Amino acid sequence: MALGRAFSVAVTGVDGQLVEIEADVGRGLPGVSLVGLPDTALSEARDRIRAAVTNSGEKWPESRVTLALSPAMLPKVGSVYDLALAIAALNASGELPDHRLAGTILLGELALDGRVRAVRGVLPAVLAARTEGFARVVVPVESLTEAALVDDIEVFGAETLRHVCQWLRGEGSLVEPTGSVAPSRAPGPDLVDIVGQVEARWAAEVSAAGGHNMMLVGPPGTGKTMIAQRIPGLLPVLSERESIEVSAIHSVAGILDPKEPLVTNPPFVAPHHTSTITSLIGGGTGMARPGAVSRAHRGILFLDECPEFGTRVLDALRTPIEEGEVRIARRDGVARYPARFQLILAANPCPCAAAKDKDCTCQSTLRSRYLGRISGPLMDRVDLKIVMRPEASGRLLDADGEPTSVVRSRVVAARCAAAERWQSFGWTTNAEVPGNVLRGRFRPSNRAIADLETGMRRGLLTARGADRTLRVAWSICDLRGGTALKPDDVASALMFRERGSA
Numbered sequence: 020m021a022l023g024r025a026f027s028v029a030v031t032g033v034d035g036q037l038v039e040i041e042a043d044v045g046r047g048l049p050g051v052s053l054v055g056l057p058d059t060a061l062s063e064a065r066d067r068i069r070a071a072v073t074n075s076g077e078k079w080p081e082s083r084v085t086l087a088l089s090p091a092m093l094p095k096v097g098s099v100y101d102l103a104l105a106i107a108a109l110n111a112s113g114e115l116p117d118h119r120l121a122g123t124i125l126l127g128e129l130a131l132d133g134r135v136r137a138v139r140g141v142l143p144a145v146l147a148a149r150t151e152g153f154a155r156v157v158v159p160v161e162s163l164t165e166a167a168l169v170d171d172i173e174v175f176g177a178e179t180l181r182h183v184c185q186w187l188r189g190e191g192s193l194v195e196p197t198g199s200v201a202p203s204r205a206p207g208p209d210l211v212d213i214v215g216q217v218e219a220r221w222a223a224e225v226s227a228a229g230g231h232n233m234m235l236v237g238p239p240g241t242g243k244t245m246i247a248q249r250i251p252g253l254l255p256v257l258s259e260r261e262s263i264e265v266s267a268i269h270s271v272a273g274i275l276d277p278k279e280p281l282v283t284n285p286p287f288v289a290p291h292h293t294s295t296i297t298s299l300i301g302g303g304t305g306m307a308r309p310g311a312v313s314r315a316h317r318g319i320l321f322l323d324e325c326p327e328f329g330t331r332v333l334d335a336l337r338t339p340i341e342e343g344e345v346r347i348a349r350r351d352g353v354a355r356y357p358a359r360f361q362l363i364l365a366a367n368p369c370p371c372a373a374a375k376d377k378d379c380t381c382q383s384t385l386r387s388r389y390l391g392r393i394s395g396p397l398m399d400r401v402d403l404k405i406v407m408r409p410e411a412s413g414r415l416l417d418a419d420g421e422p423t424s425v426v427r428s429r430v431v432a433a434r435c436a437a438a439e440r441w442q443s444f445g446w447t448t449n450a451e452v453p454g455n456v457l458r459g460r461f462r463p464s465n466r467a468i469a470d471l472e473t474g475m476r477r478g479l480l481t482a483r484g485a486d487r488t489l490r491v492a493w494s495i496c497d498l499r500g501g502t503a504l505k506p507d508d509v510a511s512a513l514m515f516r517e518r519g520s521a
C-alpha cells in the first residue's frame with residue numbers, strides 16, 4: 020500500500036478553505052474511487068484526470084486507486100481539484116517526490132490532453148493558501164497575474180500537467196509572474212459631457228460625497244443614465260484592501276480581466292429590469308455565482324426603469340442594503356458574498372414614458388401608482404430624490420459644467436471629513452449614520468434645524484424624512500468644508516426633498 024498527498028482550496032462565496040487530498044494505491048482490480056461526497060462534476064473528474072495523466076506521458080497506477088478529499092463537509096463542486104487529484108495519485112504510486120509537494124497548493128482543471136485550464140476564484144484561493152501558511156501555489160497560467168496580486172506567497176503558472184510533474188521532480192520550471200503593473204485610473208465617462216442639468220449634477224456630487232442612495236425621476240432623454248454612469252468617476256479609487264476584496268468577488272464571478280486583474284476603480288453594475296432574483300442577489304447551481312449586488316460591491320448598482328423590476332426583485336435588495344452582504348444557503352454550507360454598494364435608481368414618471376408631460380397618455384391613477392411600485396422600506400433607504408426635466412434649448416449654449424476631476428477632488432475631501440467624524444463609531448459615510456445619532460449626539464443647533472422642525476410640525480416631513488435630510492445636509496456641509504451644520508446646509512438638503520416630492 021502506498022499513500023500520496025496533495026493540497027487544494029475550496030472556495031465558498033469568497034472564502035477559501037484548505038482541502039487535503041489523499042491517494043491510496045492498493046491491491047485490487049484497476050479502477051478509481053473517490054471518497055467524500057462527490058457530485059457529478061467530481062465523478063467526471065475521475066475519467067478526466069486518468070486521461071490527462073496518460074496523455075501527459077505519465078504512468079497511471081495499474082491497481083486500485085482511492086482518492087479521498089477532506090474535510091468531508093467541504094463543497095466539492097467543480098473541477099478546481101483536478102490537478103491536485105492527478106498529482107496525489109502519481110505521488111502515491113511513487114512517480115513524484117514529496118519535497119516540493121508538501122508546501123504547495125495546486126489549483127486547476129485538467130483537459131483530457133493534460134493542459135491545465137483556468138478556474139474561477141483563483142484570487143480568494145491564493146489568499147486562503149497564504150492564511151494557511153503554504154509556501155507556494157501552482158495555478159493555471161492564465162490566472163498567474165491574478166494569483167500574483169497576493170503578497171508573501173510564491174505563485175507559479177502551469178500550462179500542462181507534464182510541466183507540473185517535471186517541476187516537482189526538479190527537472191523543469193514553471194512560469195513565474197512578471198513585474199506587477201501599476202494600476203491606473205481608467206478614464207470613464209466625464210461629467211463635462213452633460214449639458215445643463217445643474218441640479219442633477221449637484222445631486223450626483225452630494226450622493227457621491229455621502230454615499231447616499233439616489234433616485235432620478237424624469238422622462239426619457241433627460242440624461243438619468245448619463246448621470247448615473249458618471250458617479251463611479253466621482254468616487255475615490257479603491258484602497259488596496261478594497262481592491263483585493265472587489266477583485267476576489269469578480270474572480271469568483273469569472274469577470275476579471277486576466278491581463279489587468281486588480282480592480283481599482285469603483286465598479287458600475289447595471290442589471291436589466293428583466294433580471295431574476297438569483298442574478299441580482301446571487302446563487303445558482305454548481306459553484307454559486309455572486310449576483311449584481313456583489314459585483315457592485317464598493318461601487319454603484321444602477322437600476323434603470325426601476326418600477327419595471329417587479330416588487331419581489333426590488334424587495335430582495337433590502338437585506339443586502341441593510342447588512343452589506345449576501346448569505347446564500349447551499350447544500351454544502353452557506354456562501355457569503357460582500358455587497359456594500361451605492362444604489363442609484365432611475366424611473367420614468369409613468370409607464371408610457373413620454374418625452375414631455377403634456378404628451379403623456381396614461382390615466383392619472385396609473386400615473387400616480389407607477390412610482391408607488393417601489394416599496395416604502397426600500398425608498399426609506401434612498402436619501403436623495405431628484406426630478407429631472409428636459410433642458411430648455413437655450414440652456415444648451417451655456418454648457419460650462421465642471422469636469423469629473425474637479426468635482427471628484429471636492430468629493431474626496433468631503434468623504435475624508437465624514438470618515439474622520441464617524442471614525443470612532445465605525446461608519447465611513449454619512450449615509451450609514453443612524454437617525455438617533457444625527458438627532459442626539461450630533462444634534463445640530465436649533466437655528467440650523469428650525470426649518471426642519473417647522474416642516475415636521477406642519478406634517479410636511481416625517482421623522483424618517485428628517486433623518487434623511489440631516490444625512491444629506493452633513494454631506495453638503497462636508498462639501499463646503501464646514502465642521503458644523505448651518506441653516507443653509509439644511510435648507511439645501513430640504514430643497515432636494517421638495518423637488519423630489521414635486
Ligand SMILES: [Zn+2]
Pocket residue numbers: 369370371372373379380381386
Ligand atoms: Zn404616461
